[in-house]
Amino acid sequence: MKPVYVIGHKNPDVDSVAAAISYKVYKQSTDKGIYIAAAAGEITHDISFILDTLGFEAPLVLKNVGTTVEDLLEEKDILYVTTDMTLVELGNLVRKHDLKTIPVLDNKHRFLGLITVGDLAMIFMDSLGGGREIDRSPEILRGIFNQKVADIMKTRDLILFEKDESVDEARKHMLASRYRNYPVVDEKNNFLGMISRYNLLQMKRKQVILVDHNEKKQAVDGIEDTEILEIIDHHRVGDLQTISPIYFHNEPVGSTCTLVAEKFLYKRIYITKEIAGLLLSGILSDTMIFKSPTTTGKDVSIAKELETVSGLDPRVWGRTIFEQMNNPDDHTDYELISEDLKEYVSGEEVFAISQIETIDNSKILERRDSLMQVMNEICQKRGYLFLGLMITNVFEEETELLVAGEKSGLVEKAFGTTSEGSVFLKGIMSRKKQVVPALYEVIRKEYMV
Template identity: 45%
Template structure:
């Protein structure tokens, strides 16, 4: 029997990455391919809620991809891939982020679009294949789309995302606004998470020039739950800077109702942040009005700041 292909998203998986892996595996399976949906980490409460809502099993946990055949969804940077990806065969990439550093030996299918979610692109791929969407697959894709675009409020949201969301909601037979509110409630369940868990719950690593950077994000309708533990979170960030040798570590505490973020800062490479974000950093904290998106509103100015001469 031929080797299976794993459809897998990034480490610290979010709802878009999990739902995209599940949906694309279903499309590939419908086309007769031997594929397995996989994940590179544990599920967060929002994603578990989604899988329960649509009666879907969790993807297979893949801890080491060495020697495996992979389709990457929702990322294309080695700093975010499952362990062993450098020693795996990358067969395909479907993503909506900046072009990263994943290298392949042969030409592959690489679909990258400036939309709000990978789920949006996958809906288009179902259309391209003339493959009908089942109610539960539409529900999974809608969940990924609404989660990543903060129910279409994020500045990453495009007209394509809005049109796709309405269509998916119709197929899934849900009111996307009402369903989106339920997702936001699940996303906000910070509970008794330890400070380190808050930092790493939704976390991505980047190589920006010669700098090793980590950016975490806590999206919530109750930011005080995290901000009340600010000192402990900063202490956890300092520990991670030493442990993982980050030049810069940022954490965004994003208020989904007020549509702004509190920025917490750690590391040596903080030069230029005030100018890049037009903010005042006081006691390693700053307010970022209107900032909801790590991808669109944080990474680009950060690249400018770190690439600027001293």
């Protein structure tokens, strides 16, 4: 059976990975089928830390979900022969299963070559001299039947595909050749099956469930090739289209994990201690331990239930998570600035705001001068009006906003005078709800009135 991939957004964060893993577990216990938790990019070390601590394996990293040769394979038993088989055994197998092309494999299931019924027929024709040697046929036939598969199999000039090759590429090769069947192998040359032109017409796309995003530009590459079965999200509704109606749960709560946890609770599916801890981690990181203005009453009450099951203290575990996240010592200045940088467009003008969520501003602010220098470089190179870096202290609920760029004066207009290129904002933590709207307002006045 083909698996369904439960996958979060590119640049995976804690919420998207936790939601993918836990929703996979949920689906596995409520629905038939095989579900695989996946991430649309490499897992950062803070997420690995959480998974390790709670006892989870890392999700499969899947950077492209486009249709591949593997998706063309049909689910059926693989019939094959080995090199030491006689032509009598081969003939019996061919007749019994009405085979046209038979793969030859070694005892470890690796692909060695092919035998086609046509090739087999030609051996008889050629050996009998196209009929001229008919009088000698008993001895000729005896000779043929003494041969082994190894003597007649075709090993050269074959067209075979690796499972990860794109279907488009495979189609080109198939249309330019005249074979009936094409073997498919994995990277270790293990035989996986045969495909034919017929399979191209029957193409089965990968099936996915998206969590924690619904916009195409945030989704894994190749998403337009897939069949989206469900979306569970808490972001604005974007631009992905589906062919059929789907289950789409979008709700303005603080974390996708809140929605996944709610499903477990609603259906009374058993939540293990580990899953409760994982869901709690997603909620704590996305809501900045309930301090982000995106936090809702539902996030808090669901987290309470998860606290009971997991035995984790949200304050303590939350602090541990944020200590792991964005530990500045692990990052270069450029990484600190660019990892969560978002661009905003207003008419012709572009500005950018980046954010670091931390429990200790001082470590980052020690690097103020070099950060400012890199920010100025980025601004110049990319032509931003200005670049703001929010250094947000989750526990104190305050932000130091560093500003670089030619038009940093606009930020002063929005938030007051800066000193040393930064402004201190008490009670401000949300880029989306508090900072960006104020900047849009100032830019609108400056450029469009």
